[in-house]
Amino acid sequence: LMNNAAGNESFQARRYSEAVEQYSAALAYNSDSRPFSAVCFCNRAAAYQALGQLTDAIADCSLAMVLDANYPKAISRRATLYEMIRDYGQSANDLRKLISLLQKQANKPGVSPKVFNKHSDLKQARARLLSAEDEARKDTPLNFYLILGVEPSCSPADVKKAYRKAALRHHPDKATQLLVRNENADDGFWRDVAKEVYADADHLFKTIGEAYNILSDPDKD
Secondary structure, three states, X not given: OHHHHHHHHHXXXXXXXXXXXXXXXXXXXXXXXXXXXXXXXXXXXXXXXXXXXXXXXHHHHHHHHHHOOOOHHHHHHHHHHHHHOOOHHHHHHHHHHHHHHHHHHHOOOXXXXXXXXXXXXXXXXXXXXXXXXXXXXXOOOOOHHHHHOOOOOOOHHHHHHHHHHHHHHOOHHHHHHHOOOOOOOOHXXXXXXXXXXXXXXXXXXXXXXHHHXXXXXXXXX
């Protein structure tokens, strides 16, 4: 808990690299609670986003989502990240998940300020979905520079270096290793989690590969 709080403090002070380290420490020392781990992954995603490391941020949101399927912030954040790299189809998919979850939460018995917030969030999510679906129909190319975290002026060597780093970090076979298995959870849960984590990582890995193929092409301009 202390590491997560320290991470929040560093994030608010815009010390984003420090925040990443503290959220990582929180994940290393507090693996028993899936919801808490989901919060740490989502918080670390925000720090990665602030650093311009969008693929790292997407990967962390994906882990947060499988650890806590009822966590709107993780779904919303990943939808935003997909929108930033212009993967509007994936963004729309996440926004549909978000709308479904917010509808369920807003319809729960009992009136509280949180319920009113859910209705406001729901309205915003629906507007975002309409926009994402509209952009998806335009078939706009992905922002390959943002995906690899490089500048348009970078050299071919920089592109290759960024690709190798991203591909190694986000290989689907390695994705499940980021989750520390909780022995109190049943095997069925972990099988389902492993499948979902692999599928999310596989999509991201292929996106990274596509970015490299395009940016390493001398005729890209």
